Structure formats: structure tokens, C-alpha cells
Amino acid sequence: MRQNPSPRGLLTGRRRAAAAATAAALLLTGCASAATTASGRSPDASGTPGSCGTPPPTVPGAPQPAGLAQGGARITSIGPLCAEYEMTNPNGEPYDVTVVFGVPAMVGGGLENQSRSVIALAPGATERGRLVYPGATVRSGTRPQPRIVTARSVPTAEAPDTGGPCPSSGLRLYADEGSAAMGLRAVGVHLRNCGTATVTLEGYPQVQPLDAGHKPLDGVRVLRGGAEIASGTGADDPPRKIALGPGEGARSVLVWRNTTEAGTPRNAPYVRVRATPDAAPVMVTPELDLGTTGRLGAGAWVREETNDTASARPAP
Structure with a gap:
């Protein structure tokens, strides 16, 4: 990888x-x-x-x-x-x-x-x-x-952040470094509830690939789940409603292939992500090199263990 x-x-x-x-x-x-x-x-x-x-x-x-x-x-x-x-x-x-x-x-x-x-x-x-x-x-x-x-x-108002004061939305969202092998790419999108209220996640994040000028990239299909791209990427879990309490975290996976055949390769340095339809957007930079496939799989939210979650739980 x-x-x-x-x-x-x-x-x-x-x-x-x-x-x-x-x-x-x-x-x-x-x-x-x-x-x-x-x-x-x-x-x-x-x-x-x-x-x-x-x-x-x-x-x-x-x-x-x-x-x-x-x-x-x-x-x-x-x-x-x-x-x-x-x-x-x-x-x-x-x-x-x-x-x-x-x-x-x-x-x-x-x-x-x-x-x-x-x-x-x-x-x-x-x-x-x-x-x-x-x-x-x-x-x-x-x-x-x-x-x-x-x-x-990235617009400062949409910049991802894992530290400092909790955003007014009560949610932190950021992307990890990701991994790639044999043309298959995967990047994790992490969400943490740093607020005081429980947030309900409805299956999938909203994902919009953007070009180098921060404009929506034409000709890209955003798929629900990663099954059409590859199996075993972490984007295969079925969608479910998650009640994310204070201190708890969730994770989605973006998966794509850098396969280049006939046609024009598509690159999307940026992706605008909304955790829920009414959430404020966050712009991450996964550097999508989609080749000529024009497909991006976005996995459903799954609960993720975080330091905040662990510290919030009582000791056994």
C-alpha cells in the first residue's frame, strides 16, 4: 500500500x-x-x-x-x-x-x-x-x-480541523492520509461530535468532487458504497442510522481507481463533504486521480472508536 x-x-x-x-x-x-x-x-x-x-x-x-x-x-x-x-x-x-x-x-x-x-x-x-x-x-x-x-x-470557513474550539456545528470533519495500491485508492473521512447534543447520521455523507478551481467536476458519478469499485475497502458496510453522542466518532471511506483507458482523465484535488444534508460543508483534499473511470464510491457512515469516546466511557 x-x-x-x-x-x-x-x-x-x-x-x-x-x-x-x-x-x-x-x-x-x-x-x-x-x-x-x-x-x-x-x-x-x-x-x-x-x-x-x-x-x-x-x-x-x-x-x-x-x-x-x-x-x-x-x-x-x-x-x-x-x-x-x-x-x-x-x-x-x-x-x-x-x-x-x-x-x-x-x-x-x-x-x-x-x-x-x-x-x-x-x-x-x-x-x-x-x-x-x-x-x-x-x-x-x-x-x-x-x-x-x-x-x-480551501476556504477558511470550510477548512477541516481536529483541534481548537469546537465548531458551531458541534462536528469536526477531516480526511486522513489514505492509501493506494495497484491503482486502487482509499481515503477515510472522519467525523467527531465535539458538541453537547446527539447528532443523527443518515447512512451516507454528501460528497461533491471539485476541480483545481474549486468548481464541481463534471462527468463523475458518486456511488453509494464501494462495491462497484472494489471489495474489502471499508466502504462496503450497509447504511444505517447512527445516533452520534457527544465525544463519539464515525467514519466513511472514499474509494476509487486510477485506471486510464480511452478518454480524458479526471482529477479532483478537492471534495466538499456534508456529514448530513443540513450540515455546514467541509472541503477536504484527497487528491482524487480518477483516471478515465469517472467513478467515486462513498461508504456509509460507521461508528468509529475515538479517544474522546474512550475517555467519555466509565472505567470497568
Whole structure:
């Protein structure tokens, strides 16, 4: 089974904990300017634009290659030891943004990933930062080629979260890292009742695949259950009504195949999920690579043991 790449867990409930960890690591490496920040706060003064090197070469009148610009993110300067970037929110509401950059690795001459996140980037705002290459200086006479691997964003109002204050809905919803093998993919969607009232789940979550522009993806059939995709994925349990009490959790599974035959492959980086028809939407980032199958199976909600559930029960 293959562990999914880091963008699959974009700004999930771990995003604030990850932000703190990233900031601490960057402080230790002298690169605090690239840490996760909130909208409206500029990075450390050491990240002054242009101080790392020169703007990347471009063709006049042509758009920047995807490796240099993607999803509102752009590499603005490249030097022998570091590069600089900016992330802009073109939307009309705050967005949580995560960009994965590939930078020259310490050994092997390849690239290694560095991730940068911004929480609640205001509409029209731009966040700038610096990427410091790990290890020693780049060989003389070579020009480093950092690139943007992925750029993902979700509306802050729809961002998944497993920590901090309980949402007004009383429910936390997030996706896990998932797994994949032989073209079969599976991602778990987890729900936890952090409120004080019992919530009734009616069989299946509502699932809407979205393209890179956050628009509904045409030509995708969302199936109830995973039987048409594969067996044994955890999406095969029959639907049932679940009364989810405070501290209790439930789980659904999204399952699909990355089978490519005749036709145009369909990719849906994002999925908008509603736990119940009247629940507030949450946007997760399972990175659906649906191939040409155009099918996504969504399993019924099943009760899931959680730490909150265990701690809420009396000791035997």
C-alpha cells in the first residue's frame, strides 16, 4: 500500500499543529521568514524580496511554467542558496493555503519537498517568504531549479480541523492520509461530535468532487458504497442510522481507481463533504486521480472508536 503524498492532507485538522511544527523547525534553521503565518503579517525582514537572487527566466508575453507559478503561488527569485516566493489569494473570502515546493536536496542532486502554509489569507492579500536550500552550497556554475510541486487552498470557513474550539456545528470533519495500491485508492473521512447534543447520521455523507478551481467536476458519478469499485475497502458496510453522542466518532471511506483507458482523465484535488444534508460543508483534499473511470464510491457512515469516546466511557 502506498502512503499518499503530503498534499493529500492539505490543511486538515492537523494544520495548526503542523504550522507550529514548521515554524519551530524553520527557526532552528535560520529561516523563520518561511514559517506558516496568518494573513496580513509579512515574513521576517530577512525575507526581503530579491535578496536571494534574481527572478527566474521567462519568455516575454508567455505565462510562467507550472513549476514557477501555480494556483496563486509564484517563485519570484532564485539564488544559489535560497529562493523566494509569494502566495496570493484571488478569491473573495479568506482561504487557507498550502504550497509544496521542490528545492535542491542536500545529496543526490535531486529535489526535496518543503511545505509552506498560510491560514486565513485575506482576499487579495499576498504572503511572501523564503526557501533555504538544505545542506552545503550549490556547486559553482550550476543554477538551482526550485519548483512548485502543488498549490492547494480551501476556504477558511470550510477548512477541516481536529483541534481548537469546537465548531458551531458541534462536528469536526477531516480526511486522513489514505492509501493506494495497484491503482486502487482509499481515503477515510472522519467525523467527531465535539458538541453537547446527539447528532443523527443518515447512512451516507454528501460528497461533491471539485476541480483545481474549486468548481464541481463534471462527468463523475458518486456511488453509494464501494462495491462497484472494489471489495474489502471499508466502504462496503450497509447504511444505517447512527445516533452520534457527544465525544463519539464515525467514519466513511472514499474509494476509487486510477485506471486510464480511452478518454480524458479526471482529477479532483478537492471534495466538499456534508456529514448530513443540513450540515455546514467541509472541503477536504484527497487528491482524487480518477483516471478515465469517472467513478467515486462513498461508504456509509460507521461508528468509529475515538479517544474522546474512550475517555467519555466509565472505567470497568
